[in-house]
Amino acid sequence: MSPLWRRARLVERYPQTATARTLLFTVPDWPGHLAGQHVDVRLTADDGYQAVRSYSLAAPEDGERIELGVQPMPGGEVSTYLAGELPVGAEVEVRGPLGRWFVWRPEQPGPVLLAAGGSGVVPLVAMVRAHRAAGSRAPFRLLYSVRGPEELWYRDELADGAPNLTVRTVYTRSAPPGDPRPPGRVGPADLRELAGAAPPDGPAYVCGPTGFVEHVSDLLIDAGHHPAAIRTERFG
Incomplete structure (x- = not known):
């Protein structure tokens, strides 16, 4: 119904x-x-x-x-x-x-990998907030890709050093002064640190434009992540 x-x-x-x-x-x-x-x-x-x-x-x-x-x-x-x-x-x-597939529940154990492109961060922030509200100790790791610093959503919230949350921001066109990574598309090295600590069958949630979702999903699979563990939501 x-x-x-x-x-x-x-x-x-x-x-x-x-x-x-x-x-x-x-x-x-x-x-x-x-x-x-x-x-x-x-x-x-x-x-x-x-x-x-x-x-x-x-x-x-x-x-x-x-x-x-x-x-x-x-x-x-x-x-x-x-x-x-x-x-x-x-x-x-x-x-x-x-939608009941692209969801995170507080009772889920183990590390969780999140990857967002632009406004695709919105449902992932809902997961981060639910994780925080539940007092979950499951490590959350967020890769957030935006064109430049002026396009960051939830700037303060994702930079507050919340327990059990690691955020890596990737700038694809212009990076802020002092950022050690030159602007460019998400690559294997960007995912290695975050995904490397997660089990291959652990949940990964990827949301953003279609091109971003397909690219990151391919990188995860190439890195050994099980395809069945990758949940995606795309737009555009």
Whole structure:
């Protein structure tokens, strides 16, 4: 049975980058969700025209409150409206939670490898937050690939030295002053330190643009990671 459409009221919106936004909604009778799941968002125009897009949940279950990360896309009617035009206090419709494969549960043992490209970090941050809230001692290792430092999401949160969390940021086009790695695509050496400490059959979650997901998945397999242990979510 498909999840019901529910009314979601925007209560807060704040920036992650110059264009990306975090949106906080309240959803009456929200059934709860797992870290890594997503929702469909539906907009309905006055003339009845409807548009539906999927967005990852950026935080673990929190009563009737859900958090989404939105990166406006060129020509994207839904993402542009949500990121900059939907008034605080206005409502949209959401359906979910959706997806039960790309999820992390606090009872999962052992190290976890996360790899994010750009806004693909959103569902992985939900896992990091769930991991922190549960007091899990399972090591979390996040490889975060962005074009430049101005495109970092959750800058302070991922730099706070949280226990059992290791973050390696890879800049593909421009690196901040003093960064020892020259800008460039994720390579075997970037994964070696993080993935090398994880068992080959340990879970790896990879999220981002299709090209990034396929590239990182291939690198993991080449490094000996079992394909069945790699869970992916892609866009674009």
